[in-house]
Amino acid sequence: MSDKLTGAAREDALKPLLDNGWAVAEGREAITKSYKFKDFVEAFGFMTRAAMTAEKMDHHPEWSNTYNGVEVTLTSHDVEGLSPRDVKLAKAMDGFAE
Numbered sequence: 001m002s003d004k005l006t007g008a009a010r011e012d013a014l015k016p017l018l019d020n021g022w023a024v025a026e027g028r029e030a031i032t033k034s035y036k037f038k039d040f041v042e043a044f045g046f047m048t049r050a051a052m053t054a055e056k057m058d059h060h061p062e063w064s065n066t067y068n069g070v071e072v073t074l075t076s077h078d079v080e081g082l083s084p085r086d087v088k089l090a091k092a093m094d095g096f097a098e
């Protein structure tokens with residue numbers, strides 16, 4: 001069964017993320033966030049922790065890093081949209097960035 005988020009469930013799930021710096025991507029079913037850290041070591045530490053969680057979840061981000069910045073896009077390829085896995089990974093990433 002598809003776990004694609006739609007309708008009110010999608011709105012409810014996204015609300016806390018949109019209040020915390022995430023945005024719905026332009027023209028695609030995805031969420032994005034730009035993180036800024038003190039320096040490259042902090043940024044890469046964040047990516048390392050997020051990568052371990054992503055691998056455990058078998059749910060992987062699209063991302064890029066430039067010095068102290070990390071640009072993240074989350075989507076669920078298997079449902080061609082957003083799923084609770086994106087929400088879970090987004091919240092974990094926000095926790096690692098604190």
Ligand SMILES: C[C@H](O)[C@H](O)[C@H]1CNC2=NC(N)=NC(=O)C2=N1
Pocket residue numbers: 058059060061074075076077078079
């Ligand atoms: C075979 C493997 O489980 C799948 O390809 C996983 C891997 N990581 C994934 N990551 C994301 N973001 N979406 C997926 O649908 C997905 N599928």
